[in-house]
Amino acid sequence: MRRISYAAAIVEALRFSLATDPNVSLVGSYVLGLGPKRALMDAIRAEFPDRLHDPPTSEAALVSLGAGAAMAGARPFVDIGTGSFSYVGWSPLVNEAAVARYMSGGKLRVPVVYHMLHGLRGGGAAQHSHSPQAMLWNAAGLEIVLPSSPYDVKGLLRSAIKSDNPTVFINHARLMDIEGDVPEEDYAIPFGKADIKRAGRDVTIVATSFVVHAALAAAQELAAEGIEAEVLDPRTLVPFDRVTLLDSVRRTGRLVIADETNLSCGVAAEVAAIVAEDGFEFLRAPIMRVTRPDVPTPFSKPLEDAITPTAGKIAAAVRRVSAS
């Protein structure tokens, strides 16, 4: 199959979305970050000039505008840029977009996509490295998508734009250059379907977004030691695929969760709680979490490395749960 970059796969999904639905528009064209990859957007800019609007730096107004436009029948894709900036637009995100359908008694639809780049990017320091997905998971009413591969990002973005719900679509700056097999044709991946990125019998590693790649590297390292790790990527946090998770843990009996959100009340905490409640009898060892610790993100490389969930830390956690 054809191999393309994660960034190119995003652009293909945006292009299909714009071409097939005249209600779709893009607010912001820096979806791919500000690196050289953003030139990939030029084709969309040329093809759909009246449906691509570069806004001022006004996150609160843009989040609100996206919600309002969606309530009025449009399907806007609103780029927030770095996830840290989503906090500027937090009130319309959690007070408007997330709750409008519920508050209206199911009468309103809010088919907006909010796009952001999350995570430890190398030198982003404390205001350009956030992973807001755990906080957003805690605000009922938002679909949350975390694609980790070029194939997934194309199919999940098509579903996000087709979704009638407010969807937070979260990419990672370090994923943009990753290449993978992507069909040329249009396709959609349904939400709420986890993907087993690597099958294994001994331990389940749940990993999200860029950390999926660290988990796969850890699994390869562990295979050399005779430990076969299964790497499970939930792909969407909301809806969350409990069935595939519990099925995996039933087979392996061991669970390590690796994720870039902070330890406390983070993504890993919620995944652990699901298994503790509904899969306790499958567990042969305590659950372990490999996450960002509860500190703001430092700039300096050794400090950032110290708080990054890496393949080495994941492998160490797997060895610990495998020993019991």
Place this chain on the structure above:
Amino acid sequence: MGGRSQMSASVTTATLGRETSLSLFERMLAMRHFEEAVIRLYNDGRFVSHYHVYIGQEATGAGVLETLGDEDRICTTHRNHGHIVGRGSDPGRALAEILGRASGFNGGRSGTLHLCDPARGFLSTSGIVGGCAGLATGAAYGIKVRREPHVAVGFFGDGALEEGLVLESFNLAALWKLPVVYVCENNSAGAVGPQQGGYPTAVTAVESFTELPAAYGIHTIKVDGADMAAVYSASRDAVQRCRAGNGPVFIEAVTLRWPGSSPLWPEQATTFDLDQAWNPELIAGPHADWVRGHDPLLRAASEIVAQQFATPDQLKARDRAVRERIAAAAAFAIESPLPAAESAFSDVFA
């Protein structure tokens, strides 16, 4: 009430006098050589991050900083290096911070984006667009509550005026007559909108940025941000108004963006050469037009020489001394150790 919208330039280099002119120039030299060092260090792979330099805006920072006292508070942004170094903070510890070293001002936590020297009155350095306007307003509120004779200065770019926080801060500062000077460094002259600038800077519907604070009754002054005397005059006026209890002032300092500043990773085609101030035929390279017409350092140098406050040789001696100081600072930063990994976990709480 309301603002003066025309360019203000009641003070010239002639009326600034020798001492102030040379002090301003010294601050500008430190800023320029510091930024050139930062670009070299980045190109040498000494740090990883996007970063922003102050080249072209030196007269603005120098003019404002010259009017401030030791106890005044300053809040700056991701484009902070010039303010920090212009304030007199140790360039070695500043460069060490940018390289993520333990000896940096912030122990390697902040890097370039949040570089901060609280010992010199700096508040937290915010990389969130408009963030510093709210913090500076807060500092002014603190000054007022504590009945201190100080002022707070918030530096921000033209893009900050697209953020609601900044407009809300104007309202608070005007309502409560807070002693805050908002310094809007408009480096988007000729680069408004994403197509024009290649990177979205000012994307706004207002004709003039001063209309926004003026609508709240805030006194506004618009100056040529590459004219050190004009900025100094505007800032001195603003600080006096604040200290007298007359409430906030908004200064718009307009500069033409240095062409190497695109978009987040500066590209340096030429380096600073003071001789170009009196030998314009030396100006060459892809940035020649900007250097010839808009480099605030060359402009200051030629004005200082024209007023006979110093000879070219005297200015060159100062330039050499600053170059050497910055070179020593860079060496110090490079030789400084990286922080211990365990230090990532300290200082989360007091």
